[in-house]
Amino acid sequence: MNAEERTSLAAWLLATLGWSEVEGFRRISEGHSREMVIATSTTGDRAVVRIEQGGVFGTDGVREARLMVALRELGVPVARILASDESGSVIGRRFFVMEYVDHRADAPSPVDDFIGRLHSMHGIDPTVDPIARVLDVPRGLTVRDATIAQVRRWSDVHRSSVDRPIELLERSAEWLTINAPDGERLSVIHGDAGPDNFVHDGERVTAITDWEFGHVGDPMEDWVFCIQMRGSRALPKEEWFARLTDITGIRIEPEIWNYWEAFNYFKGSCANLSCRRLYETGANPAPNMAIVGSAVHRVFLRRLVDLGVAE
Structure with a gap:
């Protein structure tokens, strides 16, 4: 994201999630289909933003978010969807926001x-x-x-x-x-x-x-x-x-x-x-x-x- 996109996204997160202030964004380097950033508030709240990258791999983030909601309803362990912009009006690209789930990267995969x-x-x-x-x-x-x-x-x-x-x-x-x-x-x-x-x-x-x-x-x-x-x-x-x-x-x-x-x-x-x-x-x-x-x-x-x- 560029500076203008970060500013727009921060304002949207404040209005949508009720955060008092966004402390910053950190891009997650892994993966190709979505740009992913971790948003952090000044009070320590965190959320993951998955942003469209022009339809990489022919996939659709809106559909992905809806599937995650459905799977969570059925007991599948997936992150909770917090909000989404399906129009692309906030930063010029569609995205959805999900809860941040802690990960033990130092431990062997179960x-x-x-x-x-x-x-x-x-x-x-x-x-x-x-x-x-x-x-x-x-x-x-x-x-x-x-x-x-x-x-x-x-x-x-x-x-x-x-x-x-x-x-x-x-x-x-x-x-x-x-x-x-x-x-x-x-x-x-x-x-x-x-x-x-x-x-x-x-x-x-x-x-x-x-x-x-x-x-x-x-x-x-x-x-x-x-x-x-x-x-x-x-x-x-x-x-x-x-x-x-x-x-x-x-x-x-x-x-x-x-x-x-x-x-x-x-x-x-x-x-x-x-x-x-x-x-x-x-x-x-x-x-x-x-x-x-x-x-x-x-x-x-x-x-x-x-x-x-x-x-």
Whole structure:
């Protein structure tokens, strides 16, 4: 945020949250989809502001905040939403404000508790309100239909981010559509689950964060993404498998792993193209947008080739 935006946001926070004065803002460096700042009052109150960055990854902060409200109503550990500006009139970009949740960054991640909580969330019926309303879940949606809808969603992000569709991604989308598994149950899916996207007190998860990719689909999407893309920093792959089975009874069959591994690289490659487009158009000139949209995108494309999906 620039100085003018900080001044406008501070005034809005005073009027909306009832703070006496804003002491300052501190930007949180992690993450790409939202600019995040911690706002602190002179009396020690803190709140986290998540600000749109031009539609990075094709996500929508308003939808994210509404999903968080719905999930909290159902007992999922998420930060409480305090307020939002859905019009973008305050600082020229839409944002929402949520409570600050303390985090023990110095303590090991409570992986077992996270597995249990994510599994519990997957048991929520997304076909009834409030989830059905927020995520616009159609009647009669099957798990396979939901998976194919995600393939189409990320294909749309890919095509809207380039002047000419990338053939490797077009072929990958076709393979993912044809081979989409039937799945066992329709669930609420985080879409970016794993260590770094939850906060904890050293023993239990106090809030699952970063809900911009939330949707309905197959729980296997979350489990494979967690283990494949995020989990290696906490546990070896085989240890994840063992704990997942011990805690939930779930076993990931090789063909299911292969499908969702390919999907994750496809999704990542498509999402990263949105960063490159925002950088090239000047909508978001941050250097990390260029890196994610070029180097990381190519790494994911290479993985699709290695898996034989894009042949």
